[in-house]
Amino acid sequence: MIVKQWVINGGELSENSFGSLPNFGGEVILMDPIKDKIQSTSRETRQDIIGKVLSYSCISLIVIVVLSIFAFVATKGLATFVVNKASLGDFLFGTNWNPSATDKAGNPLLGALPMITGSFGVTIIAVIFAAPFAIGTALYMTEVASKHGEKLLQSVIELLVGIPSVVYGFIGLSVVVPFVRTHFGGSGYGILSGAFVLFVMVLPTVTSMTVDSLRAVPRYYKEASLALGATKWQTIYKVLLRSATSGILTAIIFGMARAFGEALAVQMVIGNATIMPKSLLAPASTLTSVLTMGIGNTVMGTVGNNALWSLALMLLLMSLVFNIIVRFIGRKGRM
Amino acid sequence: MKTKLQNNIAITVIRVIAALVVLILAFLLGDILISGIPHISWHFLTAASQSFTSGGGIGVQLFNSIYLLLLTLIISFPISLGAGIFLSEYAPKNIFTATVRMAIEVLSSLPSVVVGLFGFLLFVVQMDMGFSILSGAIALTFFNLPLLTRNIEESLRAVPDLQREAGLSLGLSKWKTVTKVILPEALPGIVTGVVLGAGRVFGEAAALIYTAGQSATNINFGNWNPFNSTSPLNLMRPAETLAVHIWKINSEGVMPDAAAVSAGSSAVLIIAVLIFNFSARVIGNQLYRKLTATK
Numbered sequence: 001m002i003v004k005q006w007v008i009n010g011g012e013l014s015e016n017s018f019g020s021l022p023n024f025g026g027e028v029i030l031m032d033p034i035k036d037k038i039q040s041t042s043r044e045t046r047q048d049i050i051g052k053v054l055s056y057s058c059i060s061l062i063v064i065v066v067l068s069i070f071a072f073v074a075t076k077g078l079a080t081f082v083v084n085k086a087s088l089g090d091f092l093f094g095t096n097w098n099p100s101a102t103d104k105a106g107n108p109l110l111g112a113l114p115m116i117t118g119s120f121g122v123t124i125i126a127v128i129f130a131a132p133f134a135i136g137t138a139l140y141m142t143e144v145a146s147k148h149g150e151k152l153l154q155s156v157i158e159l160l161v162g163i164p165s166v167v168y169g170f171i172g173l174s175v176v177v178p179f180v181r182t183h184f185g186g187s188g189y190g191i192l193s194g195a196f197v198l199f200v201m202v203l204p205t206v207t208s209m210t211v212d213s214l215r216a217v218p219r220y221y222k223e224a225s226l227a228l229g230a231t232k233w234q235t236i237y238k239v240l241l242r243s244a245t246s247g248i249l250t251a252i253i254f255g256m257a258r259a260f261g262e263a264l265a266v267q268m269v270i271g272n273a274t275i276m277p278k279s280l281l282a283p284a285s286t287l288t289s290v291l292t293m294g295i296g297n298t299v300m301g302t303v304g305n306n307a308l309w310s311l312a313l314m315l316l317l318m319s320l321v322f323n324i325i326v327r328f329i330g331r332k333g334r335m
Numbered sequence: 336m337k338t339k340l341q342n343n344i345a346i347t348v349i350r351v352i353a354a355l356v357v358l359i360l361a362f363l364l365g366d367i368l369i370s371g372i373p374h375i376s377w378h379f380l381t382a383a384s385q386s387f388t389s390g391g392g393i394g395v396q397l398f399n400s401i402y403l404l405l406l407t408l409i410i411s412f413p414i415s416l417g418a419g420i421f422l423s424e425y426a427p428k429n430i431f432t433a434t435v436r437m438a439i440e441v442l443s444s445l446p447s448v449v450v451g452l453f454g455f456l457l458f459v460v461q462m463d464m465g466f467s468i469l470s471g472a473i474a475l476t477f478f479n480l481p482l483l484t485r486n487i488e489e490s491l492r493a494v495p496d497l498q499r500e501a502g503l504s505l506g507l508s509k510w511k512t513v514t515k516v517i518l519p520e521a522l523p524g525i526v527t528g529v530v531l532g533a534g535r536v537f538g539e540a541a542a543l544i545y546t547a548g549q550s551a552t553n554i555n556f557g558n559w560n561p562f563n564s565t566s567p568l569n570l571m572r573p574a575e576t577l578a579v580h581i582w583k584i585n586s587e588g589v590m591p592d593a594a595a596v597s598a599g600s601s602a603v604l605i606i607a608v609l610i611f612n613f614s615a616r617v618i619g620n621q622l623y624r625k626l627t628a629t630k
Binding site: 043045136320 | 338339341342345346348349350352353355356357359360363364366367370413414415416417418420421422424425434435437438439440441442444445446447448449450452453455456457460477480481484506507508509510511513514531534535537538539540541544545549578579581582585586594597598601604605608609611612
């Protein structure tokens with residue numbers, strides 16, 4: 001009979017085989033091999049540890065990226081106020097943007113109000129146009145259309161999302177600008193053209209999110225309303241739209257965020273004049289358009305360059321604000 | 336009767352709006368394709384671009400776009416796969432997960448020009464990589480990560496818990512359950528998402544202007560050594576993509592046929608996006624059929 005024994009030799013376990021009877025004379029511990037197996041790290045546990053490490057590191061990488069985007073842009077953007085001693089009030093409310101020149105007191109002319117106005121102008125006008133269209137299309141898809149119509153609209157929305165922004169810009173340049181010039185006057189470049197282009201660009205975003213929120217309305221709401229004898233429109237207006245309000249608002253805010261951050265398509269049609277826009281038809285500029293034009297033409301570390309980074313910081317903060325608004329609406333909607 | 340009339344008017348208005356949206360798309364596609372397709376020829380697709388004379392092509396830009404897209408996918412897919420697995424399988428309900436979700440949401444809503452500027456600051460300037468394909472691919476990765484992560488998470492979540500329980504009850508580790516049981520089942524959804532994301536990356540320009548640069552250096556298609564500066568595979572050469580090219584010739588192009596070149600390029604870009612959209616659906620369906628017992 002062969003008996004396996006584990007003998008402690010100077011603190012280490014070693015396996016001994018004995019020919020005949022076990023020798024109980026020394027310090028011998030009999031240990032179950034199964035116990036040993038259970039107590040040690042199994043292959044499965046090791047796989048799990050590897051999996052956890054991998055997925056945690058991937059997710060941490062994303063968080064680090066986001067944090068460093070904020071850190072880098074904030075450092076650069078705040079330099080205007082810390083290093084170059086520009087005043088925040090002048091930056092936000094000044095109307096004279098000419099970083100290479102200085103005013104009488106020797107401060108650089110960094111009034112960003114023209115760009116801020118331009119950005120908000122195109123965004124708000126685009127969304128005012130887009131919201132009714134998006135809600136109408138979403139209602140068509142969820143309430144009116146047949147299965148085929150719904151599928152058709154679904155593909156239309158997906159394609160509209162897919163069209164690259166430079167292509168929108170190019171169409172804006174070749175179609176919208178001449179259209180505005182002949183029908184509204186002016187050079188054709190301006191906030192109105194920018195808003196037209198953005199209208200088409202945010203339409204699919206707002207529509208598909210509105211569709212989602214309309215679909216989330218419980219079916220029995222609709223059934224109850226129809227059972228009361230309400231017409232389809234009464235049901236839509238008094239029940240569906242009311243209970244989907246927070247979702248629709250979220251969709252509109254997302255549309256605004258997209259419009260606010262869009263760079264190239266707007267830059268191509270807005271005319272890029274860093275002056276206070278006098279009308280919707282006059283050439284103007286947005287935060288993004290000045291950024292795309294300017295970063296390459298200024299030298300790192302100069303006032304002009306830092307001021308551009310301040311604009312970038314502002315874009316970043318605005319996108320944060322839109323996010324916060326969405327969260328706020330979401331919380332309200334749940335109550 | 337009044338309510339009936341109201342109802343009819345309202346429904347008609349909704350129909351008209353939907354029809355208008357279809358018309359907008361039809362007009363956009365029609366305009367791009369009709370004005371662009373006549374300019375597309377083999378010469379246009381393969382020749383180098385011209386800065387001052389007409390007759391230039393988009394060969395280099397087209398290659399750059401495809402190469403950059405592949406690089407971006409190679410970098411971003413593993414990261415978002417890990418992140419997606421974390422969010423759907425491992426994420427505990429705590430403040431870390433909440434922070435992570437918020438970070439991804441914020442990243443996905445950041446203007447792409449800001450992402451591009453960050454890439455410019457970190458890679459092009461600080462790390463001294465210059466305008467290069469690699470900087471561009473990393474910037475596009477940042478741009479692509481949140482969408483891809485969310486898509487992978489959703490696809491994984493859609494797999495019923497029964498499958499997870501089955502895997503675990505066979506004694507598989509959680510990791511093996513995820514990679515061998517859950518992932519294959521979620522694959523069709525993931526692939527569809529990746530291809531749709533690829534379409535977006537292919538058309539992105541704002542994030543690339545200051546990372547991959549705005550110049551198409553001459554590349555020698557006979558030289559495939561990635562360490563040679565004229566090789567198409569070189570990671571450190573500046574690379575203007577098709578989308579950036581369209582932007583550039585429209586904002587500062589001086590060649591006489593700028594309008595024709597941008598019309599042609601836009602058509603190529605749109606056709607590429609259409610192909611991506613279409614193949615996303617086809618590949619997804621095919622995979623689903625292959626991996627499941629659906630007929």
